[in-house]
Amino acid sequence: VEAGDAAALEALLEPLHPADIADLLEQIDGRDRRALLTLWPGVMDGEILSELDDNLREEVIATLAPAQLAEAISELETDDVVDFIEDLEPERQAEILAGLDAADRVAVEKALAYPDYSAGRLMQVELVRAPEDWTVGQTIDYLRAAETELPEQFYHIVLVDPRMKPQGYVQLGRLLASRRDVRLSDITEDSFRTFHVEDEQGAVAYAFNQYHLISAPVVDDDDRLVGVITIDDAMEVLDDEHEEDILQLAGVGSESELSDSVRETMRQRLPWLAVNLVTAILASVVIGLFEETLVRIVALAVLMPIVASMGGNAGTQSLTVAVRALATRDLGSSNSWRVIRREAVVGLMNGAVLGLAMAVVTMVWFGSPLIGGVIAVAMMLTLFAAAVGGILIPIALERMGVDPAIASGPFVTTVTDVVGFFAFLGIASMVLA
Template sequence: MDDKYDAATTSPDRLPGDAASIYGEDGAIEPNFLHEVAAAVKAGDAERVRALAGCLHEADLGGLLVALEPDLRPELVRVMGHDFDFAALTEMDDNIRDEILAELPNQTVAEGVRDLENDDAVTILEDLDAEDQAEILEALPPVDRAQLQRSLDYPDHSAGRLMQTTFVSAPPFWTAGQAIDVMRDTDEEHLPDSFFEIFIVDPAHRLLGNVFLDTLLRSKSAARLDEIMCVDRRRVEVMEDREEVALVFQRYNLVSVPVVDEAERLVGVITIDDIVDVIQEEADAEVKALGGVSENEELSDSVWWTAKSRFVWLFVNLITAFVASSVLGLFEGSLEKMVALAVLAPIVASQGGNAATQTMTVAVRALATRELSHANALRVILREVLVGAVNGAAFGAITGLVAGLWFGMAGVGVVIALAMLTNLVAGALGGILIPQVLHRFDIDPAVSSSPFVTTVTDVVGFASFLGIATFWFGLA
């Protein structure tokens, strides 16, 4: 065993800052550390498990759980007991979390979520069976139960599901010194784990503004909160989609944002750490969607579920492939007379498809981030068409030269050059227009654009190349 590693992992006094030593150069958890934890869990050695994993950050503890054998994951939770941080269960994919929770008594889960921030507790509870969820909620103190139930009642992907319900608020007539004294005298369990501001509310709990902590600490003790508060504080509605919330954070460079209901009453707060997760999840979903993969697919999914989830999109692509292939049937006579056309036709279609995918990717992302709108759509379309024309001319010249030398026929080079130019321009148009049309009809362009764009480039590629060849060589 490596001496440095051994010193870092076997000392019961290991500090949280040493958590990085559990990872190897490849970013994976060190096999030796994983073996030690697994052995301690199997032996039921609670003291040893706590010495090894008790100081880990929730993200590292979550990574450790994922790396362990499935049957050892719930055992680790049981062995660590009250020292296990249930926030670690939010740091893994849904399938693994559900498997762990299914093996734990509901009472254990209730005790674990009791000390979590509201948003983390919701993440753990939201996918449980209704019966288990109700039993866990029933085991919680009434106040915690009411807050969690209210959050769970909000729609999925809404700000209400994402927010924390623990925040600091104060009336406008309080002074800065009074607010600081009240926070100092308040039990830690009634304050958020971390916060950046206090919210100023009226007697009906409607949001009036906020005072950031740095402003509060710099102000005179006698200064009233309504004199130093920011009245134009950005806010989001509780039913607002989390993608819209993420755009607010991105646009205004926020670290937190208050959540209000339809009556402008303050009901929660969303912090930047939650939004980072949202942005990552949305980016992950978009990348998967572009490949025709369900946004819910995880590496831990079963073979059957994965195959079934991908089948539909592959079937759609198969249909569009038949449509594209039918174009070849229209030029059957030309293909029989000149073998070179059959060899070169896929090159034109493939190059057009690749260029269209580049344009489509830019368009889908720009629509998602609201960078592409009615105001600049025409300019962006023109730009993409010109890019397609420039690349089409360049690759047409290169392909035409190679094809002419390959088959010893200058005419073949001219034909494929013209077809390449035509198809790359068509691909650029399809790649930019199809996502916009789908978006206009409230159809997710990330999910639906690919087969349509591919069909356009295949059909135009085959038709242009074989049509120009038929005209040029008189093969009809």
């Protein structure tokens, strides 16, 4: 392919799905990518562009003439256009908007006026609606007449009253299976629910998943129908939120992509490591309090990382369960007390089991039952603190309006390290002094 054979390249890529071509572009390195883009301008297709990672998309867009770009974008539905341009610089946005036809431009500008991560940014304005007093026959005739203006995919017809308030929706399957004289209002679905333009996208995705929705109308402040959100958009939001949670728990920026540069990757990870350096230093200060004891009994220095490491792992377990349960709304005020109690008991019991095992290892290794006893008690205390901290800290952060996935980690590590070193070295100092 790098031989510069444009025709062969086109023959190879043409049959692929836009999403696969986008993945290919993301996986090859920068030089190959630029070569490919020069060889085959067909890549500048709107659908391929909208499948690209954000940062790559900017790179590719930068190589395009405004007219080319506007043409590529004009094929997309409004929600994809919004997703496309919301992260671009204002002047680039203006250029692209100028290239759209008037109706689309107004729709996109309106969507951009809604807050980030709101339903208004997610919805498409292309939808099919019908007056609530129409019959099946009238609707089918209308659809046949409007053929070319229909959205590419739609699953429901939204019934509206004369003031454009959505009153229900009809599944296309029901519509097809009903006689022409049946009224639309007699075959509406029970699952009907609407979202407000300023609803959070996360809440929308949750509702789609919870209530098995396929599409749902979006209304403005006056309860008037302004757009529709479909399940594939909701699925993408859900996917992104999961990705964010998992990356944030690990201290990797939520926008991290595999195609990021070294510099970008450092910028994402260094702050988290710096925070952890501070908490690690804090733990070392605790150890420093017991320097004298460490010099006298060097076995303590050898064993102390075990206590802290076990605490860290147990804390991560509780923390992850808590963060996930908060994200999926399984953990609420009605059951938090029961879950906290469960975590505390599990922490104590795991601490007892592993503490005893470690006591045996210590006795065999250092021949000291006393140090064995100390490590057993220290592990129980640490795993208890880890479990309770692992669940209480995310709950507290959530109540304070802070995303527990980002902020919980360092707090929990600090708790487990400080408690771990303090318990082990403190008890040892008392018992062995």
